[in-house]
Amino acid sequence: MPRACPLRTARRRVSSTEIRSLPLLPLPHGVVLPDMVVTVAAESAAAREAMSGRTVGDELVAVPERDGHFGSVGVVVRIEQRGQLANGADGAVLRALRRVRIGRGEVAGSGALHVAIEEVVEPPASDAARALAREYRVVAEELLAAIGSRGASALLEGIEEPGELADTIGWWPELDDERRLQLLETVDPEARILLAVGWAREALAEARVTADIRDEVNEDLERTQREAILRRQMKAIQDELGEGGDGADEFATYRARIADGTLPTAVAEAATKEVDRLERMGDQNVEAGWIRTWLDTVLEIPWSTATEDALDLDAAAQQLDEDHAGLEDVKERIVEFLAVRKLRHERSSDLQEDSGARRGSGTILALVGPPGVGKTSLGESVARALGRRFVRMSLGGVRDEAEIRGHRRTYVGARPGRIVRALVDAGTRNPVILLDEIDKVGADWRGDPSAALLEVLDPAQNATFRDHYVEHEIDLSDVVFIATANTLDTIPAPLLDRMELIPLEGYSEDEKVAIATRHLLPSLLRRNAVTAEEVRIPDKVIRAVVADHTREAGVRRLEQRLDRLVRRAASRLAREPETTVVDVGLDDLRPALGPTPHREDPAVRTQVPGVATGLAVTGAGGDVLFVEAALLPGEDGLTLTGQLGDVMKESGQIALSYLRANRERLGIAADLDRTVHVHFPAGAIPKDGPSAGVTMTTALVSALTGRRVRPDVAMTGEVTLHGKVLPIGGVKEKVLAAQRAGVTDVILPVANGADVDELPDAVRDAVTIHLVDSIPEVLEIALTA
Numbered sequence: 001m002p003r004a005c006p007l008r009t010a011r012r013r014v015s016s017t018e019i020r021s022l023p024l025l026p027l028p029h030g031v032v033l034p035d036m037v038v039t040v041a042a043e044s045a046a047a048r049e050a051m052s053g054r055t056v057g058d059e060l061v062a063v064p065e066r067d068g069h070f071g072s073v074g075v076v077v078r079i080e081q082r083g084q085l086a087n088g089a090d091g092a093v094l095r096a097l098r099r100v101r102i103g104r105g106e107v108a109g110s111g112a113l114h115v116a117i118e119e120v121v122e123p124p125a126s127d128a129a130r131a132l133a134r135e136y137r138v139v140a141e142e143l144l145a146a147i148g149s150r151g152a153s154a155l156l157e158g159i160e161e162p163g164e165l166a167d168t169i170g171w172w173p174e175l176d177d178e179r180r181l182q183l184l185e186t187v188d189p190e191a192r193i194l195l196a197v198g199w200a201r202e203a204l205a206e207a208r209v210t211a212d213i214r215d216e217v218n219e220d221l222e223r224t225q226r227e228a229i230l231r232r233q234m235k236a237i238q239d240e241l242g243e244g245g246d247g248a249d250e251f252a253t254y255r256a257r258i259a260d261g262t263l264p265t266a267v268a269e270a271a272t273k274e275v276d277r278l279e280r281m282g283d284q285n286v287e288a289g290w291i292r293t294w295l296d297t298v299l300e301i302p303w304s305t306a307t308e309d310a311l312d313l314d315a316a317a318q319q320l321d322e323d324h325a326g327l328e329d330v331k332e333r334i335v336e337f338l339a340v341r342k343l344r345h346e347r348s349s350d351l352q353e354d355s356g357a358r359r360g361s362g363t364i365l366a367l368v369g370p371p372g373v374g375k376t377s378l379g380e381s382v383a384r385a386l387g388r389r390f391v392r393m394s395l396g397g398v399r400d401e402a403e404i405r406g407h408r409r410t411y412v413g414a415r416p417g418r419i420v421r422a423l424v425d426a427g428t429r430n431p432v433i434l435l436d437e438i439d440k441v442g443a444d445w446r447g448d449p450s451a452a453l454l455e456v457l458d459p460a461q462n463a464t465f466r467d468h469y470v471e472h473e474i475d476l477s478d479v480v481f482i483a484t485a486n487t488l489d490t491i492p493a494p495l496l497d498r499m500e501l502i503p504l505e506g507y508s509e510d511e512k513v514a515i516a517t518r519h520l521l522p523s524l525l526r527r528n529a530v531t532a533e534e535v536r537i538p539d540k541v542i543r544a545v546v547a548d549h550t551r552e553a554g555v556r557r558l559e560q561r562l563d564r565l566v567r568r569a570a571s572r573l574a575r576e577p578e579t580t581v582v583d584v585g586l587d588d589l590r591p592a593l594g595p596t597p598h599r600e601d602p603a604v605r606t607q608v609p610g611v612a613t614g615l616a617v618t619g620a621g622g623d624v625l626f627v628e629a630a631l632l633p634g635e636d637g638l639t640l641t642g643q644l645g646d647v648m649k650e651s652g653q654i655a656l657s658y659l660r661a662n663r664e665r666l667g668i669a670a671d672l673d674r675t676v677h678v679h680f681p682a683g684a685i686p687k688d689g690p691s692a693g694v695t696m697t698t699a700l701v702s703a704l705t706g707r708r709v710r711p712d713v714a715m716t717g718e719v720t721l722h723g724k725v726l727p728i729g730g731v732k733e734k735v736l737a738a739q740r741a742g743v744t745d746v747i748l749p750v751a752n753g754a755d756v757d758e759l760p761d762a763v764r765d766a767v768t769i770h771l772v773d774s775i776p777e778v779l780e781i782a783l784t785a
């Protein structure tokens with residue numbers, strides 16, 4: 001809120017410290033900022049008095065007046081012109097010169113109110129203000145370009161001072177008066193340019209959305225008009241050829257399609273009405289195009305076309321095995337899911353009363369895991385096993401409810417939502433629809449797509465799903481929905497409740513090599529039209545690609561790298577007729593794939609005391625992360641940096657409190673009443689969770705005692721105030737990440753013992769797992785002597 005102070009009208013002489021006084025021109029509407037030229041009507045008595053007897057060249061001070069209060073800052077204005085305005089009122093053209101603070105007021109002999117003004121001396125611009133000014137220039141130019149007013153940016157060119165530049169945001173016509181007032185009263189140039197940058201960015205975002213909507217509308221209108229013109233031309237040509245193109249054929253075709261008995265009665269009736277309307281309307285009407293699009297959509301929806309389910313569970317299990325190496329648990333759970341479906345199907349007549357149980361499967365499978373672990377391809381396998389069509393629907397970045405449920409037909413550019421489009425793509429009413437990246441659905445002012453998804457996924461409601469565009473109920477109860485997600489954190493709870501979660505973890509090196517030889521390579525060879533006899537890639541080469549040229553939880557990048565090797569070999573075969581076999585060896589990796597990518601190496605990072613190697617799970621799988629701790633002079637306290645969430649900050653506090661309480665036992669001689677700084681590098685990535693507790697504590701003890709952390713040790717675990725180590729999630733992901741980073745020893749909470757038993761043998765052979773119960777045990781293993 002702008003600051004306002006009641007006008008003080010003490011009848012006394014202006015004190016000598018107040019520099020000068022000027023007649024006060026009240027501004028009940030609008031705000032005048034320095035450098036503006038404005039026309040003002042002397043409407044109120046106060047304004048008339050202020051202007052009476054003033055001529056061109058005289059100065060006044062213009063001060064915003066709101067609810068009988070004057071602001072504390074005004075602008076000195078010079079009269080440029082006097083005269084009558086178009087409405088007969090007395091008026092003047094004023095040029096605003098500079099900001100001044102308003103002091104005491106006094107009524108002069110003429111009856112006009114004079115106020116003392118104090119010149120504002122702006123401090124020299126700081127570096128921060130100059131940086132903001134540069135930023136402002138960039139944003140303002142983009143803003144002007146977005147509204148098609150590029151030339152106007154020249155106006156900013158001559159303005160050097162950040163404070164002056166900030167005032168130009170006041171010219172933006174959409175800026176409201178309250179903000180203009182705030183701008184006027186913000187005397188500090190750095191604070192002012194900061195405001196201007198923020199508002200300019202906001203205006204830019206709005207202008208972009210408006211431009212997008214305009215483009216969409218124009219595009220649709222253009223398309224409709226173009227279609228109308230083409231139809232007219234087609235008709236003219238048909239007339240010329242004597243083919244009697246009076247459109248009768250088109251209507252007859254629509255009517256025949258409606259009459260073929262596949263549409264539900266209500267839909268058939270509505271469609272017939274639309275054909276009648278179209279027939280009456282004539283091609284010139286833009287609406288004709290919209291009706292045709294609607295009819296085409298409705299007629300394309302597979303209202304009653306369905307595939308017959310193959311419910312042979314052994315065949316399904318075999319299909320899943322053929323398509324995927326490993327993943328035994330996952331495949332087993334999918335077969336269980338199919339078994340339940342089969343039972344429901346067979347017993348559906350017994351379940352007549354319970355419509356929820358009768359319809360569909362009741363639950364939705366959700367495959368959750370890092371990228372490239374085979375979630376999409378498992379979905380495809382399920383479709384193949386059931387003998388159903390498969391459609392993938394990517395939900396990444398969907399923020400608009402209409403994306404799911406369609407736009408109403410009254411909306412220009414309306415079209416059906418993705419669910420309907422997926423059914424049309426499948427061509428059957430009972431496909432497998434993969435809702436890809438359900439964790440990336442977001443909500444904003446356009447509505448919440450997850451509400452629409454909830455309806456789609458709810459067996460009690462999805463038999464009567466309504467798309468806004470189609471305007472009729474569509475039965476989705478026979479669709480099998482499978483969702484995929486990288487993480488559960490961002491999935492709204494009500495959606496999660498509907499889903500049966502199947503976690504997929506990352507693959508170990510051996511598993512990756514097996515997937516590559518059994519699945520990826522054969523299909524890559526086929527795709528590049530060569531055989532395994534012609535292009536030979538031995539296991540040791542694949543292993544080297546896995547270990548040195550990829551660093552991922554899944555096999556997506558591995559597939560790309562192998563594809564590059566196969567393509568190079570295939571192109572050699574094509575170019576050199578004398579070559580019949582290409583043996584890809586270790587020496588070929590560097591020329592084909594480039595140097596091995598740079599790694600954050602724990603051995604390098606932990607060369608100084610105060611750095612410990614932790615393990616974390618991100619949306620992309622497991623990863624190592626380093627925690628740095630340092631002791632600084634200053635007040636006692638804890639500084640945590642690196643974009644940490646609240647839970648992580650709390651575990652920092654816990655670590656420090658534990659150290660304070662156990663100083664002697666831990667051999668800490670350093671003074672703990674100083675500032676302790678803990679930083680998580682990769683500061684651009686937000687991090688949260690309690691599992692970095694042991695890593696923080698270890699880094700702190702290392703910094704405080706000067707003992708380095710062993711370079712080959714990585715750790716994870718939550719810590720309590722008493723130094724107990726509690727269990728954490730994502731053990732397999734974390735251990736695999738440690739192995740990829742060349743770590744040989746991993747410290748885990750003892751309560752995670754069961755997870756360790758589940759690790760592949762090869763992984764357990766490669767790294768030594770230490771199960772610990774308390775911090776002293778961690779330090780014993782992790783710190784060097």
Ligand SMILES: Nc1ncnc2c1ncn2[C@@H]1O[C@H](COP(=O)(O)OP(=O)(O)OP(=O)(O)O)[C@@H](O)[C@H]1O
Nearest residue numbers: 323324325371372373374375376377515519555556
């Ligand atoms: N266990 C496996 N056996 C055989 N092939 C696999 C296995 N896991 C992954 N793949 C293959 O790896 C490739 C990438 O898998 P897919 O696209 O299914 O990953 P995803 O988990 O869906 O990833 P994203 O989350 O990025 O969509 C595919 O070619 C897939 O066939």
